[in-house]
Amino acid sequence: MAQEFPWWKKTTIYQIYPRSYHDTQGDGIGDLPGIIEKLDYIQDLGFDTLWISPFFASPQRDWGYDVSGYRKIAPAYGTMDDVDRLIDEVHSRNMKVLFDLVLNHTSDQHPWFLTSSASRDNPKSDWYIWQDGQGKGRPPNNWKAIPGGSGWHYHPARDQWYYASFLPFQPDLNWRNPAVKKEMFQVAKFWLDKGVDGFRLDIFHAIYKAAHFQDNPFHWSFVPKDDEYGFFTEWKYTVSQPEAIDLAHALRQLLDSYSPERFLIGEIFAEDSLIKKYLGDENEGLQAIFLWDLMDFAFRADYFWEVLDHYETCYPEPYTPVLVLGNHDSRRWIDRIGGESAKAKLISLLQLTARGLPVIYYGEEIGLPEGNIPARDSLDPVGQRYAWAPNWLLDALNLYVNRDNCRTPMAWNSAMGAGFTAPGTAPWLPFSADPARANVKDQSEDPDSLLNWYRTLLQFRSKTPALQSGSLLLLPRVLARKGVLGFIRQSDSDQYQILINFTTKPITVDLPGAKIKVQTGKISHTGYKLTLGGQAGCIARLADHRK
């Protein structure tokens, strides 16, 4: 009997940064009613799950990743009624919606922190990570923050230091306090009871810190890697403590008590062996965790071959590799390929046909370009920290610090305001390029556009079980070395071969008894031979192997 796959294994996720998606209130800031207005667009493209970055009460110093009220909505984005309506509207379209849960830290303006920081003796005194310093001006230990600098910040009212994994205004909650854990589970329940289909979990690996507060060991490396080390320390005691892995399992149990099935996807930076612990031996921990290898892609068949091979070896069933190329923290990948639509079509072909869970960041479907706002002008607090640094240095160190550039407003048309905001209203960030260059309206009308290519792929995927849940078999690496990435997806009912030529030259491969269902670029198919023109790719249905 065919194995039944849960919805989240077969879905495709579309990430929305609410501030930048669609403004209906005329203030230059995207909002929840704006997302509701665009649900038909998203559904028509073929996505069936949304992940929305935080829209909860917040002073917006890190644009919502600094929460000051977990059960409240930031007025700039709308009201609780809007959220209820959003959930209903999503469900009435048979779609799903994930919210972004920031469990590690709150804003320093959260009433819990205001109370906790006021004195050493108050009902919330132990809700954050407070320690005595080592004498005047000396923090408790050498623990660094993820974006650099000490993670410790002095607070005069307590004459103590609090720890913040990210920025100073984002104090870490003390999860070793049972009251904190209980309250955060209540927050999750609050939204699950409202019907949300799951959560993306922000910096999940940072949630617990070692209870002994010993110094992290020295590490020779300055440039951070996967939150394992950086700025000359190994982050041994500040991330991926055993309790974080237990928490992954406990949260999953909470979600499993709900029906229909809910879903957790973790933002975790760690090596594979740890990631698998968070996922659990039988995938009974977090259902999925972002894998970052595709973010750093080199435009070569062999690069992608290696990544897929690694995923098949390390994350076979019951695991579901997450296929993600961009998000609100990383350079838009279209820029890595010189804005070339032909190349983008090959990458999206791979992302939407390989085994895994594709997560697409808003704007990728039209090739929305990266902005070019220098760090010194950034609104992003991480960018501001590097205001002194020239671009060449940041590039040389491969440090992406001004995240404004990947968060610029969506371009819906080429009119003034780009359909994002009212004409004449200044958007919260400048458009990354003239909206005439890439926008939804123009691309909808062009059959060869990137947008219509995404539509074709998404729709083909949603009616093709082999692509949603079939096994993956990579064609031999020698082919990839020649420039063609090839793999087969196979389900009980069907078998498809995907071929992608990453070079600019035609390449011929053997392909007997196949029928091309989807293609980009020039392809000729005669008998047993298929020639892929330069930068061409296809999905071919193979003749029924069992007949």
Ligand code: NOJ
């Ligand atoms: C990771 C989020 O993706 C990022 O945008 C945010 O600034 C940090 N976590 C802190 O919450």
